[in-house]
Amino acid sequence: MxxxxxxxxxxxxxxxxxxxxxxxxxxxxxxxxxxxxxxxxxxxxxxxxxxxxxxxxxxxxxxxxxxxxxxxxxxxxxxxxxxLEPLVFGMAEWGARWVFGEPQEHELDAELLIWWMHTRLDTTSIGGDRQVLHVRFRDDPKRFWIVVDRGVPSVCTADPGFEVSLTISSDVRSLYEVWLGRIPLGSAMRHGSIEIEGPRHVVRSLGDVLRLSPVAPAVLGA
Missing domain, CATH: 1.10.10.10 (Winged helix-like DNA-binding domain superfamily/Winged helix DNA-binding domain)
Structure with missing residues (x-):
């Protein structure tokens, strides 16, 4: 040391x-x-x-x-x-139980959320060498594409020109809350706060494709 x-x-x-x-x-x-x-x-x-x-x-x-x-x-x-892993994730459990309530506007950053999400995708169920997820926020003018090329993910803020495998439309808050485990994905889809466009088998596999935040288990267990 x-x-x-x-x-x-x-x-x-x-x-x-x-x-x-x-x-x-x-x-x-x-x-x-x-x-x-x-x-x-x-x-x-x-x-x-x-x-x-x-x-x-x-x-x-x-x-x-x-x-x-x-x-x-x-x-x-x-x-x-x-x-330090048990300390850091122990803080996540404490925070989820005692201080993690409704999101504040200054905490909602669309670009940061996409950056966090892009490393937590499992696109093997979609098939092919390249998968493209297009994310459109209703309350933010930015558009994002997550491109997974032979297993390597990257984030684009301009259309990369590839065929889109799946499009996610949401407000920033709802996608944050789903990704962090506060709201189940199925519930958000039923209420229309998150909408999915794409081939039926891809839409059905979204729960497997979009792995939640590493701290989501702490939020779910709070």
């Missing part, structure tokens, strides 16, 4: 842990790395409120503390970093 930098000034393991993890954004960086983000640009895109300068500072801090290591352009968690 890295050399201890005094913070709260108390000889206590909680105090020492907070010296490493207590700064704003730090645990969100760890959260994203726990679910597979390894590149600086991808970390920055998944944390849009965090400046690139501060992200670099936080990563250097975590490297010095022995939580993160860097090899070339990729970052990864050390054993100490991976050991």
């Amino acid at each position: 890295g050399r201890h930098q005094p913070g709260a000034g108390q000889y206590c393991p909680i105090s020492r842990a907070l010296d490493v993890l207590g700064e704003r954004w730090t645990l969100l960086i760890v959260r994203d790395m726990l679910v597979g983000t390894t590149r600086f640009n991808d970390l920055a895109r998944g944390l849009p409120g965090l400046s690139r300068t501060l992200l670099a500072k936080r990563l250097r801090h975590l490297q010095r503390a022995g939580v993160v290591e860097r090899e070339g352009t990729a970052y990864s968690l050390t054993p100490a970093g991976r050991a």
Whole structure:
């Protein structure tokens, strides 16, 4: 582990842990790395409120503390970093039970939601080498396409020109709530807050294609 930098000034393991993890954004960086983000640009895109300068500072801090290591352009968690998984997802369970209520307008970011969703797709049931999901928000002018080419997902904000496998129409709030486990997908479809267009077998498999957020089990269990 890295050399201890005094913070709260108390000889206590909680105090020492907070010296490493207590700064704003730090645990969100760890959260994203726990679910597979390894590149600086991808970390920055998944944390849009965090400046690139501060992200670099936080990563250097975590490297010095022995939580993160860097090899070339990729970052990864050390054993100490991976050991934070029960803490991070334990916070998700606590948050889901005690403080996670209705979404606030400033928390609803369509582009961030699509970025989170694009790594959580299982398109094997659709078939073919390339699958394209078009997402249209009724309350946001942006349009998004998630292209999965031979298993590699990417996000486009302009029409990539490929045949669309499935179109999802929704308001931003409803898709957030479905993806985070607050509202069942079937219920949202029955009430019309989410509409799906595409071949029948693809529409029927949407529940398998769109895997929910890693924190959805905590929300569902709250």
